[in-house]
Amino acid sequence: xxxxxxxxxxxxxxxxxxxxxxxxxxxxxxxxxxxxxxxxxxxxxxxxxxxxxxxxxxxxxxxxxxxxxxxxxxxxxxxxxxxxxxxxxxxxxxxxxxxxxxxxxxxxxxxxxxxxxxxxxxxxxxxxxxxxxxxxxxxxxxxxxxxxxxxxxxxxxxxxxxxxxxxxxxxxxxxxxxxxxxxxxxxxxxxxxxxxxxxxxxxxxxxxxxxxxxxxxxxxxxxxxxxxxxxxxxxxxxxxxxxxxxxxxxxxxxxxxxxxxxxxxxxxxxxxxxxxxxxxxxxxxxxxxxxxxxxxxxxxxxxxxxxxxxxxxxxxxxxxxxxxxxxxxxxxxxxxxxxxxxxxxxxxxxxxxxxxxxxxxxxxxxxxxxxxxxxxxxxxxxxxxxxxxxxxxxxxxxxxxxxxxxxxxxxxxxxxxxxxxxxxxxxxxxxxxxxxxxxxxxxxxxxxxxxxxxxxxxxxxxxxxxxxxxxxxxxxxxxxxxxxxxxxxxxxxxxxxxxxxxxxxxxxxxxxxxxxxxxxxxxxxxxxxxxxxxxxxxxxxxxxxxxxxxxxxxxxxxxxxxxxxxxxxxxxxxxxxxxxxxxxxxxxxxxxxxxxxxxxxxxxxxxxxxxxxxxxxxxxxxxxxxxxxxxxxxxxxxxxxxxxxxxxxxxxxxxxxxxxxxxxxxxxxxxxxxxxxxxxxxxxxxxxx
Numbered sequence: 001x002x003x004x005x006x007x008x009x010x011x012x013x014x015x016x017x018x019x020x021x022x023x024x025x026x027x028x029x030x031x032x033x034x035x036x037x038x039x040x041x042x043x044x045x046x047x048x049x050x051x052x053x054x055x056x057x058x059x060x061x062x063x064x065x066x067x068x069x070x071x072x073x074x075x076x077x078x079x080x081x082x083x084x085x086x087x088x089x090x091x092x093x094x095x096x097x098x099x100x101x102x103x104x105x106x107x108x109x110x111x112x113x114x115x116x117x118x119x120x121x122x123x124x125x126x127x128x129x130x131x132x133x134x135x136x137x138x139x140x141x142x143x144x145x146x147x148x149x150x151x152x153x154x155x156x157x158x159x160x161x162x163x164x165x166x167x168x169x170x171x172x173x174x175x176x177x178x179x180x181x182x183x184x185x186x187x188x189x190x191x192x193x194x195x196x197x198x199x200x201x202x203x204x205x206x207x208x209x210x211x212x213x214x215x216x217x218x219x220x221x222x223x224x225x226x227x228x229x230x231x232x233x234x235x236x237x238x239x240x241x242x243x244x245x246x247x248x249x250x251x252x253x254x255x256x257x258x259x260x261x262x263x264x265x266x267x268x269x270x271x272x273x274x275x276x277x278x279x280x281x282x283x284x285x286x287x288x289x290x291x292x293x294x295x296x297x298x299x300x301x302x303x304x305x306x307x308x309x310x311x312x313x314x315x316x317x318x319x320x321x322x323x324x325x326x327x328x329x330x331x332x333x334x335x336x337x338x339x340x341x342x343x344x345x346x347x348x349x350x351x352x353x354x355x356x357x358x359x360x361x362x363x364x365x366x367x368x369x370x371x372x373x374x375x376x377x378x379x380x381x382x383x384x385x386x387x388x389x390x391x392x393x394x395x396x397x398x399x400x401x402x403x404x405x406x407x408x409x410x411x412x413x414x415x416x417x418x419x420x421x422x423x424x425x426x427x428x429x430x431x432x433x434x435x436x437x438x439x440x441x442x443x444x445x446x447x448x449x450x451x452x453x454x455x456x457x458x459x460x461x462x463x464x465x466x467x468x469x470x471x472x473x474x475x476x477x478x479x480x481x482x483x484x485x486x487x488x489x490x491x492x493x494x495x496x497x498x499x500x501x502x503x504x505x506x507x508x509x510x511x512x513x514x515x516x517x518x519x520x521x522x523x524x525x526x527x528x529x530x531x532x533x534x535x536x537x538x539x540x541x542x543x544x545x546x547x548x549x550x551x552x553x554x555x556x557x558x559x560x561x562x563x564x565x566x567x568x569x570x571x572x573x574x575x576x577x578x579x580x581x582x583x584x585x586x587x588x589x590x591x592x593x594x595x596x597x598x599x600x601x602x603x604x605x606x607x608x609x610x611x612x613x614x615x616x617x618x619x620x621x622x623x624x625x626x627x628x629x630x631x632x633x634x635x636x637x638x639x640x641x642x643x644x645x646x647x648x649x650x651x652x653x654x655x656x657x658x659x660x661x662x663x664x665x666x667x668x669x670x671x672x673x674x675x676x677x678x679x680x681x682x683x684x685x686x687x688x689x
Contacts, residue, residue: 039065040073045198049240049278051080068156071100071119075162078126082133085319090130097123114152118159121150125163132170141170161190165205168212175536177216184209199236203229207248214252215536217598223252243272243281250288255534259296266292283312283321290328295531303332320361323349327365331372339378363392367527393563397495487561489539490546498560498568502624513621517579519569519610520631521549521586524643526565529602537597541604544595552582552589568628576612576650580679583610583646587683591644594686603686608646609635616651616677633667634678640668644683651677 039061047054058077065073078093101120124147132140148163168183184205191205206229213222226248233241249265266289273282290305306329313322326349333342346369353361370385485497493501502514509515523545530538542565549559549567562568569586571579586608594601609631613622622630634647641647649667653675670676 040069040076041198044076045200049273049276049281051084051280055080055084067115068118068159071097071115071122072156072159072162074119075122075125075159079129082126082129085317087130090126094123094126097126114154117150117152118155121147121152121155121163122159123147124150125166128170129166132166132173138174141167141174144170157190157194161187161194164190165208168208172212172215175539177212177536180212181209181216184212199232200238200241203233203236203238203241204244205229206232207244210248210252214255215534217536219252219256223249223256226252239272239276240278240281243269243276243278243285246272247281247285247288250292254292263289263292279312279316280318280321283309283316283318283325286312287321287324287328290325294328294332297335299332299335303329303336306332319352323352323361323365326352327368331368334372334376334378337376339376343381359392359395363389366392397563490543490561492546492549492559492561492567494561498558498570501558501570506624514613514624514627516570516572517574517576517582517610517612518627518631519571519579519583519586519608519646520562520628520635521567521569521590521606521608522635522639523565523590524605524607524639529604533597533600533602537602540597541595541602545590545604545606548589549586552585574612576648579610579612580648580681583608583648584681587644587646587681591683591686605644605683605686607635607638607643608681609633609638609648610646611649615649618653637668637678641680644686646681646683648679648681649676650679 040058043054043057043061047057055077058073058080062070062073062077074093074097078090078097081089081093097119101116101123124143128140128144128147131143144163144167148167151160151163164183165187168180168187171177171183172180188202188205188209191201194201206225210222210226210229213219213225226245230242230245230249233245246265246269250262250269253259253262253265266285270282270285270289273279273285286305286309290302290309293299293305294302306325310322310325310329313319313325326345330342330345330347330349333339333345335342346365349365350362353365366385366389370382370389373379373382373385485494485500486492487494505514523541526538526541529541542561545567546559546561549569553559553569554571556572558570560568560570571582574582587606591603591605594603611627611631611634613627614620615622630649630652634649638645638647652670667676667678671678
């Protein structure tokens with residue numbers, strides 16, 4: 001599977017899976033009384049590569065554990081169950097921890113209190129891990145931060161290490177690499193201090209740190225840190241630790257462009273996992289290697305490895321890895337001319353992801369599928385696949401926007417609940433003051449007068465607080481409205497804001513159709529940037545492109561982040577000739593200079609479709625939605641004719657079609673028959689990156 005094929009089980013997310021498992025099963029020891037011989041430490045050392053077996057072993061060991069040992073064993077069991085996709089069992093473990101927190105059984109009060117508090121914090125850790133597995137990382141971050149505040153200062157250092165490692169992973173998933181690196185460095189120091197006799201913990205902690213450094217574009221430092229971990233793993237002879245360091249080496253060498261080293265490390269990762277009997281890690285490494293060959297167009301080898309990974313993935317019930325293997329096998333089969341067989345395999349992968357509700361993964365598969373069909377000349381099938389990709393992209397984008405709004409609302413609701421609690425506490429205090437006033441009034445009138453004055457002062461304070469709370473509520477609502485209409489990455493307007501603007505303009509204009517110019521911009525080959533440089537680099541490119549658009553456009557022009565790598569520009573008071581000149585300037589602004597990514601740079605170009613409405617010659621009014629459909633069709637013509645160019649619609653006969661049904665082939669046919677007047681603009685020759 002090419003590029004984004006590594007979405008859940010390949011380089012970036014696969015490494016995330018491996019790091020989570022290795023750190024959560026490996027970055028732990030018990031307190032000093034049982035660190036060297038405790039059952040938990042031994043289970044983790046011998047069975048961490050076989051989570052199902054480890055869960056059974058922990059179930060058998062739990063009845064003999066008490067206090068902090070039992071809490072930590074439940075945490076490990078819960079984390080294993082998160083990794084094996086068993087949310088009901090995870091909830092059962094959380095409930096058991098909450099029961100320990102509510103009714104401790106220890107004979108000594110101090111010990112009981114510590115165990116109860118630790119169990120409450122541990123339950124929060126598992127809830128955060130569950131949230132991070134299938135939900136927004138922001139919510140997981142809030143849950144874990146709250147849980148860490150409950151962790152007592154005298155909690156076992158090994159459990160504290162689990163919190164630090166979990167927090168580091170969540171910060172990395174949020175893209176806060178500086179905070180993640182600091183936390184991973186703490187994890188390395190804790191692992192070194194806690195586990196001198198268990199070197200695999202020290203090795204795994206360094207691998208996690210190395211991956212975070214690589215995402216922050218500190219590749220040399222990442223290679224150095226992972227090399228330290230590899231030496232520790234090699235000296236100890238721990239096969240799983242060696243498999244993990246080789247997996248990370250493969251990722252790092254791939255980012256550095258060291259193809260031969262990447263291949264060697266990936267093959268070694270498979271062999272170490274196979275020797276350790278860790279089938280989950282083995283199938284993951286095989287899937288990574290299949291993707292390596294697929295990206296290098298060695299389709300026969302990619303197909304062989306994908307078919308080798310498929311039965312293993314099904315055996316260990318890893319649906320995400322099974323999806324990767326099916327997609328890789330399907331794409332390789334299509335490239336080898338086995339079209340029907342390949343399309344059937346890809347459809348199986350899409351059905352798996354659809355059942356699990358993974359829209360973003362379906363989006364990645366659909367794009368690679370369409371591009372492969374286009375590459376082998378199956379243009380009609382490619383058009384169908386890419387049309388489905390656009391539909392899924394719109395749905396994913398809308399869900400992301402909805403999730404961002406929900407997260408903001410959740411944060412706002414949490415603040416409101418805190419304000420309500422404070423108000424309730426104040427109200428209770430007021431009632432107590434009133435009771436006291438009555439009692440004192442019966443004893444001494446003078447004292448009652450003083451209490452009345454005091455009560456007035458309290459009421460004044462409460463009124464001032466209420467005024468401030470109302471002001472904060474108004475400000476929060478205003479901020480929420482702005483945030484809901486703004487793209488959080490680029491700072492540009494989003495679709496919600498465009499809808500608001502267009503509805504206002506339609507109402508002001510009496511519903512007569514859209515008047516003005518639209519330009520739809522799509523960055524060329526953006527997926528390759530994510531594949532070759534990472535998603536953080538892709539985000540950097542999007543932010544840079546947004547800045548270049550702002551610098552080129554006027555303040556009154558509306559710029560919208562329309563999709564993942566698409567931007568929509570709406571301008572008014574420009575003639576068609578001025579709009580053509582603007583499209584040419586945008587091509588130049590985007591493609592003239594490469595984007596710097598640390599020590600590297602990458603060339604970026606774009607395809608643009610544009611038009612001025614009402615269209616000549618009939619000047620028939622079009623709704624703004626249909627106007628977007630038309631410039632979208634023109635943009636696809638630009639892509640079909642080589643990319644790095646702009647196609648503008650100057651005129652269009654009514655019968656040529658100008659709505660959602662228009663396709664690039666239809667518009668191009670109308671152009672060649674004289675029923676449409678199109679203009680073409682070529683982009684600049686990109687400077688070599």
